[in-house]
Amino acid sequence: MIDKALFALPGVRKVFPILAGLAILQAVVILGQALFLSGAITQLWQGQGFKATLPLILGFFICFLAREGVSFIRQKFLDGLAYKLSMNLREELLDKIFKLGPTLAADMGSGSLTATTIAGIEQVESYIKLVLSKVLNMMIVPVLLLVAIIVLDWESSIVLVVAFPFAIIFMILLGYAAQGRASRQYRSYMLLSNHFLDSLRGISTLKYFGLSKSYANSIYRTSERFRKATMSTLRMAMLSTFALDFFATLSVATVALFLGLKLMDGHILLFPALAVLILAPEYFLPLREFASDYHATLNGKNALKSVNDILSADEQVQENLENSVQWMQSSTLTLQNVTKIYETGRGVQDVTAEISGFQKVAIVGASGSGKSTLLSMLSGFLMPTAGEFQINVDKKFSSLTDENWRKSLSFIPQNTYIFAGTLRENLAFYAPEATDDEILQAADLAGLSELVNTIGLSSKIGASGRTLSGGQMQRVALARAFLSNTRNILLLDEPTAHLDIETELEIKENILPLLENKLVFLATHRLHWLPQMDVVIVLNEGKVEGIGSHEQLLAENSYYQQLIKEMRG
Numbered sequence: 001m002i003d004k005a006l007f008a009l010p011g012v013r014k015v016f017p018i019l020a021g022l023a024i025l026q027a028v029v030i031l032g033q034a035l036f037l038s039g040a041i042t043q044l045w046q047g048q049g050f051k052a053t054l055p056l057i058l059g060f061f062i063c064f065l066a067r068e069g070v071s072f073i074r075q076k077f078l079d080g081l082a083y084k085l086s087m088n089l090r091e092e093l094l095d096k097i098f099k100l101g102p103t104l105a106a107d108m109g110s111g112s113l114t115a116t117t118i119a120g121i122e123q124v125e126s127y128i129k130l131v132l133s134k135v136l137n138m139m140i141v142p143v144l145l146l147v148a149i150i151v152l153d154w155e156s157s158i159v160l161v162v163a164f165p166f167a168i169i170f171m172i173l174l175g176y177a178a179q180g181r182a183s184r185q186y187r188s189y190m191l192l193s194n195h196f197l198d199s200l201r202g203i204s205t206l207k208y209f210g211l212s213k214s215y216a217n218s219i220y221r222t223s224e225r226f227r228k229a230t231m232s233t234l235r236m237a238m239l240s241t242f243a244l245d246f247f248a249t250l251s252v253a254t255v256a257l258f259l260g261l262k263l264m265d266g267h268i269l270l271f272p273a274l275a276v277l278i279l280a281p282e283y284f285l286p287l288r289e290f291a292s293d294y295h296a297t298l299n300g301k302n303a304l305k306s307v308n309d310i311l312s313a314d315e316q317v318q319e320n321l322e323n324s325v326q327w328m329q330s331s332t333l334t335l336q337n338v339t340k341i342y343e344t345g346r347g348v349q350d351v352t353a354e355i356s357g358f359q360k361v362a363i364v365g366a367s368g369s370g371k372s373t374l375l376s377m378l379s380g381f382l383m384p385t386a387g388e389f390q391i392n393v394d395k396k397f398s399s400l401t402d403e404n405w406r407k408s409l410s411f412i413p414q415n416t417y418i419f420a421g422t423l424r425e426n427l428a429f430y431a432p433e434a435t436d437d438e439i440l441q442a443a444d445l446a447g448l449s450e451l452v453n454t455i456g457l458s459s460k461i462g463a464s465g466r467t468l469s470g471g472q473m474q475r476v477a478l479a480r481a482f483l484s485n486t487r488n489i490l491l492l493d494e495p496t497a498h499l500d501i502e503t504e505l506e507i508k509e510n511i512l513p514l515l516e517n518k519l520v521f522l523a524t525h526r527l528h529w530l531p532q533m534d535v536v537i538v539l540n541e542g543k544v545e546g547i548g549s550h551e552q553l554l555a556e557n558s559y560y561q562q563l564i565k566e567m568r569g
C-alpha cells in the first residue's frame with residue numbers, strides 16, 4: 001500500500017524530518033485545541049463568567065489558526081517539492097526516450113508514450129503531494145493523540161487501540177481490490193490513448209476508404225471500456241471511504257457511550273471526558289483522509305510504475321563505434337544471420353550478406369515480406385533480435401543503433417515526417433547549414449519548385465502550418481537526401497511510392513546522380529529500378545530467397561522470376 005518507488009525518488013527521504021516535524025506540530029495544536037475547548041466548556045458549565053473563560057477561548061482560536069497555518073505551510077512545501085521532482089522526472093524520462101529511440105514508441109505505442117510523459121507525470125505530481133503528507137500524518141498524529149487519551153482516560157483508549165488495527169486491515173483489503181481495478185483503468189487509458197492517436201493519424205486513409213464511421217464506433221467502444229473501468233474504481237473507492245467512515249464513527253460512538261455512562265456514574269470528570277470526546281474523531285482523521293484520497297493516488301502509483309519501467313529499460317546500445325563512419329569505396333558491411341521477429345511472430349529472419357563500397361542494393365519482395373524491417377535495422381532504428389553486423393574489419397555489433405552510424409546516413413522512410421516549422425527547416429533537415437541557393441536547387445531536383453514558388457521557403461508547414469500532400473511530403477524527403485552531401489550511406493524505403501509513374505520516372509532521373517559515390521539500400525516494388533542495382537536481396541515472408549545481380553537472379557532464381565512477373569502486372 002505504501003509505494004517503495006515513491007520513497008526511492010531522489011530527495012524524498014530528506015524531507016521526512018520536515019514533514020514529521022510538521023505532523024508532530026499538528027498533533028500538538030490538535031491537542032491544544034481539544035484541551036482549550038474542553039476547558040472553556042467546563043468552566044462555562046461550572047458557571048464561571050465569560051471573562052474568566054476568555055483566555056481558554058483565545059487559546060482555542062490560536063491553536064485553530066496554528067493548525068490551519070501548519071496545513072498551509074505543509075501544502076506549500078509539498079507543492080514546491082512535487083513540482084521539482086516531477087519536472088526532474090519528466091526531464092529524465094525525455095532523455096531516456098531519446099536514448100531508447102523509436103523502438104520504444106513502436107513497442108509501447110506513441111499514444112501511451114505521450115500520455116505517460118504528459119498526463120502520467122502530472123498524476124505522479126499529485127501522487128507525491130497527496131501521499132507524502134498523509135502517510136506521515138497517519139503514522140505520527142494518532143500515536144501522539146493516543147498518548148494524550150491514555151493520560152486523560154485510559155479506558156477509552158482501549159476502544160481506540162482495538163479499533164485502529166481493524167480499520168487498517170479493512171483499508172488494506174479494500175485498497176488491494178481498488179488497486180486491481182485502478183490498474184485495469186490505467187491499462188484501458190493507455191489503450192484509449194494509442195487507439196485515439198492512431199485513428200487521428202490515419203484519419204485521411206480511413207475517410208478515403210469510408211471506414212471513419214466504424215473507427216469512430218471503435219473509439220467509442222474503447223472509451224466506454226475506460227469509463228466503465230473508471231466507474232468501477234470509483235465505486236470501490238467510495239465503498240472503502242464509506243466503510244472506513246462508518247467504522248470510525250462507530251468507534252467514536254462507542255467511546256462516547258462509555259464516557260456518558262461514566263459521567264453519569266461520576267467515574268470521570270467533565271473536562272477529561274470532553275477532551276477525549278473531541279480527540280477521538282481526530283485520532284481517526286489522518287487514516288480517513290489517507291483512505292479518502294487513496295483512489296486518487298492509485299493512478300499516480302500506476303503512472304510512476306510506467307515511468308520507472310521506461311527509465312529502467314535497457315538502452316540496448318552495448319557497443320559503440322569509436323568514430324563517425326566515413327563510408328568509402330573500400331568499406332564493407334557484413335550482415336550475419338540478422339533477424340528481427342516481432343511479438344506477432346512475423347518479421348525478417350537470418351539475413352546474411354556482404355556489401356561493399358558504393359554498391360546499390362535493392363531489397364525486393366511482396367508486401368509484408370520484411371523490406372521495411374530490414375531497412376529499419378540497417379538505419380539503426382530497430383534493434384535486431386538476433387544476428388550480427390560488422391563494419392569493415394572492426395568488431396562485431398548486435399545492432400546499428402549507434403549514433404555515429406546514424407550520423408553517416410540519410411534515411412527516407414515510407415512515410416516522411418514533416419516537422420512543425422518552415423519549409424526551409426524541413427528541407428534542410430540533414431544539412432541545417434545549407435544556403436538558400438542549395439536548398440532551392442535540392443527542392444528543384446525533387447520536383448518541389450512549384451510548391452516553393454507558391455508558398456516560399458519561410459512558410460510554416462506541418463502541425464502548425466500548411467498540410468502537404470503525400471507526394472509533396474515524399475519530395476521533401478528526397479530533397480533532404482539531395483542536400484546532405486556529407487552522408488554517403490543512403491537508405492530509401494519506397495522513395496517514390498506516393499508518386500504516379502510518370503512523375504516517378506521524371507524524379508528518378510534526378511535521383512540517379514544522387515546515388516553516385518554512395519552506398520545505397522533501396523526497398524522497392526517497382527521493377528524499373530532493378531537493372532540499375534548492383535545487388536538485389538529477394539525476401540519472401542521474412543526469409544531470403546536469393547541474393548545477386550538482377551541478371552543473375554533472373555537466370556537462376558525461380559522465385560525472383562515469378563516476382564518479376566507479378567511486378568510487371
Ligand SMILES: Nc1ncnc2c1ncn2[C@@H]1O[C@H](COP(=O)(O)OP(=O)(O)OP(=O)(O)O)[C@@H](O)[C@H]1O
Pocket residue numbers: 106342343344346347348365366367368369370371372373374
Ligand atoms: N511493429 C510491428 N509489430 C508487429 N509486426 C510487424 C511490425 N512491423 C512489421 N510487422 C510485420 O512484419 C512483417 C514484415 O513487415 P514489413 O513492413 O517489414 O514488410 P514490407 O515488406 O516492408 O511491407 P510493405 O511492402 O507493405 O511495406 C509483416 O508481416 C508485418 O505485418
